[in-house]
Amino acid sequence: MGNALQKTIQQLKSDNREFFHMALSVDCVIFGFDDNELKVLLIKSDLEEFHDEWSLLGDLVMPNENLDSASYRVLKDRTGLDDVFLEQVYTFGDVNRHPAGRVITTAWYSLINIKDHQLSLAHNELHWHPVNEISTLAFDHKKILDTCLKQLQSKIDEHPIVFNLLPEKFSLRELQSLYESIHGTKLDRRNFRKKFFLMDWLIDVNELEQDVPHRPGKLYRFNADRFSDGKKENVQEAQLH
Known part of the structure; x- marks a missing residue:
């Protein structure tokens, strides 16, 4: 039936x-x-x-x-x-x-x-x-x-995906400019830098910017190792490119 x-x-x-x-x-x-x-x-x-x-x-x-x-x-x-x-x-x-x-x-x-x-x-x-x-x-x-x-x-505040938009080495000025362009608002320079240093997302490469119209800033790269253990989702997102 x-x-x-x-x-x-x-x-x-x-x-x-x-x-x-x-x-x-x-x-x-x-x-x-x-x-x-x-x-x-x-x-x-x-x-x-x-x-x-x-x-x-x-x-x-x-x-x-x-x-x-x-x-x-x-x-x-x-x-x-x-x-x-x-x-x-x-x-x-x-x-x-x-x-x-x-x-x-x-x-x-x-x-x-x-x-x-x-x-x-x-x-x-x-x-x-x-x-x-x-x-x-x-x-x-x-x-x-x-x-x-x-x-x-x-x-972008919880997942390190923005680094796909940046070159391998970048300044904190570039990083802050990127966040400001995504959020469409100005960010406090001191608080922004403090936040990133506390998150341990950056590695100082001991180099300075070259050929810039302002005082050269330090260069950093993304700390991929920070997301290599037990954070599969973040690792994938950190490697969009």
């Missing part, structure tokens, strides 16, 4: 046609840090409805593709990058978020050192943009960007 109540896959699809005609996509929010500004990688939209508007890097998920595979494909195809860690943040499914129909997208974000990653520009309209200068984007990409930024802001 139980078998009589069971549906075949064909019956399921026939009874729910509208549910099997939705598309999935991925959008990648790639953060970088340059000229004391937090930046995000954007591309000009190729849809007529969003003519001359900027958008995040994204694409539809192929029928035979996993979500994470799709995100890395997008990144590789558009930038040539294949050695960065992408973290899934949130899924956006507003009914009218895409003009072509129902498209549900999953957002991923990553942090890279701009100077260490030479982008292979497959499109001449791919550029880094200061996050604080972005007011609108195509689709609902401003909402996606803001969500990923909030995720970043919520993690």
Whole structure:
């Protein structure tokens, strides 16, 4: 009797046609840090409805593709990058978020050192943009960007992920400037430095900055060994690149 109540896959699809005609996509929010500004990688939209508007890097998920595979494909195809860690943040499914129909997208974000990653520009309209200068984007990409930024802001005080945005050696001035650009606010210099020395996240490399317009400051590097024992999650996050 139980078998009589069971549906075949064909019956399921026939009874729910509208549910099997939705598309999935991925959008990648790639953060970088340059000229004391937090930046995000954007591309000009190729849809007529969003003519001359900027958008995040994204694409539809192929029928035979996993979500994470799709995100890395997008990144590789558009930038040539294949050695960065992408973290899934949130899924956006507003009914009218895409003009072509129902498209549900999953957002991923990553942090890279701009100077260490030479982008292979497959499109001449791919550029880094200061996050604080972005007011609108195509689709609902401003909402996606803001969500990923909030995720970043919520993690940087407890997880050492910001070091992926910096060169191997950096000054405390650079580090504070990075935190200020992410939080969008000025931080007290003395309290900021005290906090980092207490956390033991930094190692003094006994070198000074070179060719800077101000008094050279000491250089530091990230203390990766600090997260090598019993903190698997932090180790992964500390090695996003």
